[in-house]
Amino acid sequence: MKRAIPVLALSVAGLVPVWLYSPGAAHEGEINEAAAAPETQQQKQTPAPAAPKTTSPAPKANGTAPTTQQQQQQQTQTRNVSGPAVNTSEGTVQVQVTLQGTKITDVKALRAPNSNPTRMALPLLRESALKAQSADIDTVSGATATSEGYKQSLQAALDGAK
């Protein structure tokens, strides 16, 4: 049964782009690109359409999809989309997808047999460069695994410090 949940979650994840599809979103890739580089996106900005809730087709300029305020907003808006409740031999399964703009940021099982709603594991990782610091700390993780190493370790210094 456990396998059914990820499978359903993936199915819903697969459906999301279809649900999101609208003529205006045909150049999503370009919109994302624009969002990633705000300074260029600013230059390409055109007046926003009046209807706030639609992503109506916007005229093309220089072969690039113009980014409107709405689209920009949609890019960062957080929304929850619930999938249909699906009956399986083990019980009813329903999942919910959280979207930030067009990016899936979380998948949650609203209903799963014999369990409370659980957060589905969807890795959300931030990437950054490794930094070194000599901060004020109480203890060290990953400090040492051997007696020899310990003698020279930061943790040994901390243990002796107080």
Add this chain to the structure above:
Amino acid sequence: MPVRRVEHIMGLPISLDLRDGDAELAERAFASLRQADSQFSPFKPDSEVSRLDRGELTREELTPDLVEVLSLCDWYEDSTGGAFTARVPGRGLDPCAVVKGWAVQRAADILREGGASSYCLNAGGDVVTAGEPEPGKPWRVGVRHPDFADQVCVVLGVRDGAVATSALYERGQHILDGRTGQPVTGILSVTVFSDDLAIADTTATAAFALGRDGIEWAASQEDCEVFIVDEDRKVFSSPGLPVHIC
């Protein structure tokens, strides 16, 4: 009365910083660690693990503690497709990777049940904390920098929680991929924050054994937040990691 104590058990330097307890309570915690060592060490011929490995005990004769440890081993072995294993071919049963976190968490639980509410127990770099060292402040748990022993690469602010790091810096390449029997490559350091050290420590070790695949695997483990450094010195961290801004 604050107590500070360091003792080497299970081949690990174990440091206790107990802010509100006495030496007798600290001794009970350390005694449970020594007991875990004699029960689970594969290096002691009369340990329960060694006797099981020699076929002198059946599954039915095992203590509930060893059954729990072995079931944790099995769970992580399954979950990692065998990259994490307590039974490396050519070697005997070695549940150390689970025992360490499990036993240290149990020692921390003894402190809590004994009435302590503020302590930091560090076993070879795997940490359990409770409460606050000073009112309003979390325990500041530095994660050792993979390249510089005297520096940290991130500081976590932790009240009740566990932090474990699996890394390459000291024993050389000591973590083997159970699928291939070869030393793991691709990752330099995996730190896992969770509310239980058995989970944090085993998740860190298992993620390390998976190599690059371990990055996403660890991040997707329930109730685990990660800080992972890869070979290219790139950092991958969970948004929920309790990073302490110094």
